[in-house]
Amino acid sequence: MPTAETPKPPYYAVIFTSQRTDGDRGYGEMAGRMEELAAGQPGYLGIESAKGQDGFGITVSYWSDEAAIVRWKANLEHREAQDAGRKTWYAGYTIRIAKVERAYGFVPSGGG
């Protein structure tokens, strides 16, 4: 998954760190569906995700403002996934809502 192309700050980030339970048990399908559903929400700016082989993962989604985050959390299909996540997929998670104030990056010169 590449870096999300986000606009100039300020905007918001939801930092979701999680420890998965063993086995897929429908997780992959749900995760794909949630990314698709999130991308269609008002205020959605992008998403980045990385998961190590130890099952510890970080997903950061970017949003224009806090109201967009609150709406996404309350989305019915997303709420069903949240419930299933607590029952089945996650051994634990932490969610942090943060306001991105500055951003910068590096791309090698002459890179393709």
Next chain:
Amino acid sequence: MPTAETPKPPYYAVIFTSQRTDGDRGYGEMAGRMEELAAGQPGYLGIESAKGQDGFGITVSYWSDEAAIVRWKANLEHREAQDAGRKTWYAGYTIRIAKVERAYGFVPSGGG
């Protein structure tokens, strides 16, 4: 790597997303040293990291305030690692500095 145990917000997060070049070339040793060095800095609160097999990784470090982040960025040994990172280890990266405003989590009841 487990979830970082951070205090009650507000505090700051540095969201570092990167695409690695191929091969280790001393990266693992440097990354371990930088985590150790960061942990000794004033204002350091914790770090979380996940990297997929595609070489895309997310590292989030947590800090008490912006001044701590500025000091860490300017640390001489860290600056040398930043230079080496641009020359050798990273095909590209993005750094976002964000103020964590809210946080909550989930741990299964009865879990051990």
